[in-house]
Amino acid sequence: MIAEIRSWARCHPRAFDMAVAAALCVLAVLTTTMAQPPRIVRWPPPAPAAVAVLACTALLLGRTHPRLTVIITTGCTAVLGVLGPSHGYEFGSTLTGPVMAALASLAWRTDGRTAARGTAAAVAVLLAASVLWPPGQAQLRPEQVGLAAFTLLPAAVADALRSRRDYVTAVEARAEMAEHTREEEARRRVGAERMRIARELHDVVAHHITLAHAQAATADYLLATRPDAAAEVTGNLTATLTAALGELKATVGLLREHDDPTGSTDPAPGLAQLPDLLASFESVGLAVTLTREGAARPLSPGVGLTAYRITQEALTNVSKHALTTAAAVHLHYTADRLTLTVTDDGPAPTSPRSRGVSGYGLIGMRERAHAVGGHLHAHPRGGAGFEVRADLPTLTAHGPPPTTPRDAP
Known part of the structure; x- marks a missing residue:
């Protein structure tokens, strides 16, 4: 089921943000209706209810403005903590839901240093609002420390998930770069081998064709006046062409040395x-x-x-x-x-x-x-x-x- 929710959230990010904001808004407003002992359900006080709605509405900016969202939700949550004693409700974790969601979004979408600073500042503001208000009754109670620690939890989880996401991305990038490097090295080796074979072909062809041309021209010149000398030159021409064919066969055989086990094994x-x-x-x-x-x-x-x-x-x-x-x-x-x-x-x-x-x-x-x-x-x-x-x-x-x-x- 969690996988289905994650898939739906990725496909409908705006609808997911609105659903989370609506759920947290209902929870926060419902908390303001619960007066301190004797516990009774009443109509939500207008001022705290309006502040809770504003804090939850700010969550819709979390994807594009995560820092601004943390500032708005922290301020609104601190106001809810200040208004708590005068309106008879407790300042608890149900009222800090918007700021917890905003801190989780900040940790997911920014770097670790920014998330740490934003989380520390938000927790300090909320702790101060719950401890220093009302004036003259400032005291630090265990539940307030627990509330501050509970507020840190979503940011820590989101930061861990972001670190894992960045690690996976870095591993994939390194793998892609390694694959690209292997392809480049393979292309470089193929190019070097082509250049080597091209040099061999050039040297063999240039040498033997030059000799064959000179011998053919000499035989043609001597054919009319000195047939015996022309026949000797023609014999040399045949030997030159035979040597050229042999070297060309050996050089071209380099291209099929893996497929032709009967290829020439003569030393270079x-x-x-x-x-x-x-x-x-x-x-x-x-x-x-x-x-x-x-x-x-x-x-x-x-x-x-x-x-x-x-x-x-x-x-x-x-x-x-x-x-x-x-x-x-x-x-x-x-x-x-x-x-x-x-x-x-x-x-x-x-x-x-x-x-x-x-x-x-x-x-x-x-x-x-x-x-x-x-x-x-x-x-x-x-x-x-x-x-x-x-x-x-x-x-x-x-x-x-x-x-x-x-x-x-």
């Missing part, structure tokens, strides 16, 4: 495959010199793949834009870093775009370097040529350096 390319990469460029007329400095350090698969792809993209840009037949790759190992440098001696670029500086290739190289904790710099070299330098961490960046034969006992 790294510096171990660097000689094959340089040989593929030599087949199209770009001679690449590889030099190393310092003791080779172990690289994580991610750093190895990053170094391989940066070298591949940088040499592809040289082949497409540099107008030169020579390039150099230099690997410099230190205790915890690998510095990869790709240079060429081609003509100075007339604009950044002419050497691929502002395209997706350089953006992808920088993103790859940053993803593994490194840095990348690309700039013209003085009067001629271009340089791409990547500074990448090795496995020893977070651990002790590897043992060399000289360090062994």
Whole structure:
């Protein structure tokens, strides 16, 4: 039944307020008709009855003006307490019903501090009205203390309910925020994975298509005058396209690795495959010199793949834009870093775009370097040529350096 009343009150708030005000008004007016011993029922005194009606009518303002409602009901209830001795009725809990309802509304609709202050002030006023009146007969009786304590009860209950409501609201808000955060993190991870696959596809396609284009153009040029050389170039073209298809299949297989258990399990390319990469460029007329400095350090698969792809993209840009037949790759190992440098001696670029500086290739190289904790710099070299330098961490960046034969006992 209580649940039904609560549901009806939520659906009809105005009617509920009027019903509560009417019930409390009837109770207060009826109290003024009961004279002190001998107890008899009489007509309600006009003044106390009018004050009781005013106090109960003020309850209709409780939803929009809870503070004003407490002030009006407290003042009216105090007046009822002052008029009690002269009109022959007792100042009891039945007359404090309006102020109790107003305090409960204040505690439900405001914060705890405001409710505490309003309740303390109202109880103090009612206690003073019952103790200090009539003049010359001021005394504190036990029933007056009990009346003050009874007046505090509805406000305490309403404050507890409000605290529980705020707690539930906060828990729901935290749960919603956590769900939103999980969705944002999922979207961020999906975006990062898409960018990674896009970089792989760009590097594979740009490298192999550039080589295939150069080989096809060379074969077409030699076909009429040197058929044997053209056949050799065509064979290299077939190998290039086969390698391109293999790498594209492995890269696209990343998208279905959870659904295709028979997918390729070949390791990702790294510096171990660097000689094959340089040989593929030599087949199209770009001679690449590889030099190393310092003791080779172990690289994580991610750093190895990053170094391989940066070298591949940088040499592809040289082949497409540099107008030169020579390039150099230099690997410099230190205790915890690998510095990869790709240079060429081609003509100075007339604009950044002419050497691929502002395209997706350089953006992808920088993103790859940053993803593994490194840095990348690309700039013209003085009067001629271009340089791409990547500074990448090795496995020893977070651990002790590897043992060399000289360090062994």
